[in-house]
Amino acid sequence: MVDRDGNWDFHLRSLSASARDSNFASDPSLDASLFQSVKRLNELCKDEKSEDLVARVYPPMNKLFQRCVTSISQSRSSVGLLLLVILQFFLDFGEIVLHDADPSLRTFFRSCLSREFADPVIAEATIEFLVFNRRKLVTSFPALLPQFFPLLLKLIAWNGEKLEKSFLKIFPAVMSPGSFLPLFPSLVDLPILVVALEKVERSSGSLIGSGIASIQKSTAPEMLLALMDEAYTGSTIAGGGGDSESEDSSVIDAADPSFLEFLKDENDGIAERHWTSPGMASAVQAALNTPQSDRLMQSLKMAPRLLDVYFSVALRDVNDSLICALIPLLMTRNATIFPDRVYSYELRKRLLEFMLSAFQRCPDFIALLKKPIIDRLGEAYDSPEKTELALQLCWAIGEHGGGGESHKDAARELFESLELLLYENISSSRLGLRQDSTLISSGRGSLKPSKSRLLCFVVTAIAKLATYHRELLPRARVSLAKVARSRPSDERVWRRALDYLGLMNEPAICLSVLGPSQHSRAPMPNPGTVNWSEGGTKMIAHIPFYILAEQEGPPFHDFSFSDVLPRR
Template sequence: MFTVLSVGQHYSPDQFLNMQVFSMMRGWLHKHQSKNGESASMALLVDKMCEYCLRLLDQCERKAVVQQDAELQQACLTEVILLLDTMCQQNSSLIPRVFPSIKRVYNRIQNSPASSINIINILQFLLHHSDAVMYDMGPALQHFFLKILDKQCIDQSLAFEATLFCLENMENLCNNTSVLRKFFPCLLKVFAWQPKTLLAEFVDLLPTMVSEETAIEVLHCLLDLPVITAAMETVMRVEQRGSLTVTDLSPEAVAQSTPELVYSDPLHRPLFNFILRAEGGLGDTIDRLKVLHDILQDYSTLPRVVVCSQAAPVLLRVYLQTVEQEASVDLLARLFPVLLERSCLLFPIKTFQTEVKRVLSEALVWVVQTAPGLLIDNRQEVQELMSSPRNFTGREDVFLHLAWAVGEYMSVTYDRRCTPDIISQYYEGVECLLYELSVSQLGRTETPLQHRARLTAVLMTALAKLATRCQDLMPRVLLCLTKITQQLPASGSQDPGDAVLLARAPVLINLCRMPNVAPLLSSLPAETDDNSKLHQDQNSSSCLLLQLTQAVMKQSQQ
């Protein structure tokens, strides 16, 4: 039987027609699929075409003499697999006839790097028809992600085809397998190497990787995407230049060595192995992540690393939107301390750190809004973070949002465990921070002026709100706010933010002098269900009420 793999020097018109028909057959089948019914002539054509394709599969097993023949075999194999897949989808009676041949081809090429694209096509065939023959897809998918994609993730064509395969079969892979949740580190390595090309695809693919079990590990991987890119650059350069013989580098030697040299050190190789792992479930992160950041810092300006750092916040927002829609209280309880910890542990790229911290600070707000009790469960970590203005430098957005959340949600309205003792603990921490910020030079030297005024305003408001929920704190907050007001003009600062603080302090002081009214004006109403009989006037304004309160207080003093 003549086939497209029957290579010769001259071809007859019938043989040329044979090649043309083979190249057009898949298009004919797709067009025929849209029509109802099947004619006898079409059934005969499909039967003969199936026989022709099986013959081609046999020919592809023969060893090619020259490179050109090998390339022709790969191209024909691709078309044959796709063609057989189409025919089996249209006529399921062909599956028992075709499946053994496809399985034999898979067993032959599964370890061949040159056949990686055809392995994806075979996986597509197996996904479509494995149920008909009771075939377990698990080992084949695991082999592909661990042995093929992980080893060749820098191959552009393979990366694109693998991503497309996951997208097209996303529902099937999510419902019938766990590969997207199990091998998400491998997929994120694919993205880390080609972030600009695959960003749109991974925006759609990322939510399928997130579950209750994987959410925290996925978050760490997203925050470490530039680190993954830099580590992949290191491994690629070592493979190109050859491994170096290094043993037990001292910390001083590590600081002066190139990433390639450190990678060759057996003591530091596990850091790279973990960050470049292909399978999830081995641990969320590592204790020596800061060490790895220092090792790879020289690569922070590489174009690929910079592009990845720009794309990572986009995926981080997609991740947080996914978690926000489906997260349980248990997941939020595990997520909250990670957000606090990682806000100061990011790869040293300034624009990347700024954008990620902004995203994390926004996430902290909705996490606390959803589960206010986390401020009680994690009060030691929160109070430690807010214990000094030094912690403010470098993560201003996180600090400001957290201070606002403490003032807003540390209330028995949101959690019955919020006792006066806990409120007093938070109050003392905020009060000490406010005093230190206002009277020491530390607040003016290490904290930028534009942030210092904003932080002072947020802390003053949080302090007043906490005091309104514990009447014993009212005298202290009045004294504190009065001192802050007196110290601002004495400092002689030209900061325009001081004018704002001078205007806000009297409002808060007058509010705290009315203990019966202050809790109502200083707290947002808790969320109610749709059947609640409470009425909220959308035209009301807390600012207007505060101004009215201030006016009443002035009249009473006259």
């Protein structure tokens, strides 16, 4: 073997001495030259491509890794960079020395990164290490990154946009069947994670060290003692003495499960996010009432971009069963988002777009998810956010025929929910005619446009659903006739109901206008369906007059479909 720089023996002796010398056993980071020796030995092993050299370096390298791990809690300086170099050696030459790097990688995440994720140097080096080895990690250790995605999100949330570009390169590798669903609420709540980390820093000091680890370890015994004391004595343990009410409100209640859920390091499945807990409510309110920190503002920008990647990967790579399971979570979280105006708008826009894309990809989801969809329709007027969600669901129900021709029972139940929503609005609109002036004077008149918009979508969904499923046509006529007779306060709803009633008298035209779209999975068009793209070359005289821009009276000549279609 050729020693290219003449220091091979020196580096190997330095490594061997650090691996066995008791003076450095407690804190290997005290030797400033050790990092360079390990790094140089790794480079020499790559350059020489000698298995004998790798075999000589591996034993002291493995011992040094174990000593670094055991000394982390007593170390006065970081050993993260040293551990990353050793891990690189394990990944590069593990097959030669028969070393399984998976336990070593997990040890690094649990023992080192969980304590030092807030260190910008360690954070950047870790992301670079993961990016450099992402292909090997995905193929050889596919469960590693999905297991530790909460820790990686803490790292990116605390260090901000400067690491975002690099983090996005490994982000798809974080998604797996086991992490796909738990990852979604974690991304949505990225700003809350920043709020929780900042509260820990204010109450416990720097996050570099054992601050969060000590909170996580001490909470379970405290909660257990509190429950035992309450069960056996009927009393409760005080939260912090008689003067606890005068303490700084930024101190986290360690027994609050909401913060433990946000501060965890490993993926342990979907857990309930306690948005209604007192600790969470006070934390969100404090974040809104004080100037936003730079980290919080950066997280408000990063979360939508991370969701963009999440949804694009989901539509490209994730199977239908997981996407179907995600949609109810999406519906639930639509109303519980960090209450920043721009952030909530950007997130809800992406959530609704993904939901509609998922229904477009697999219309069967509408039938499979009829229960949560019906529940969301029942909450249509609880808040503006729920109104918008119900509106989009109405559009999807009508556009995809309640799941398609093969889901007649589900379509009937969805139709009944739309009927109920329509009849409730008809009855309330009659009462509302006498209360409009009161609503406007009290500042609540803004509800009327959203209500009318929703009613237009409900009427359209009823008409389209009846066009898909002809057995619902008589009930649809009754529903639309009631709207026409009730003459709601918004003329658009009344006019739309009349138009659809007229269309239903012309089955072929109705099927063309309200029937399955060109994206339908039907093998061939239904009989009588008009191909509107060929409208300029066809002639027909029997077209309902209400389509012709409300022209009255019979036409005096035949006309082409180009007279019906809007000109571009």
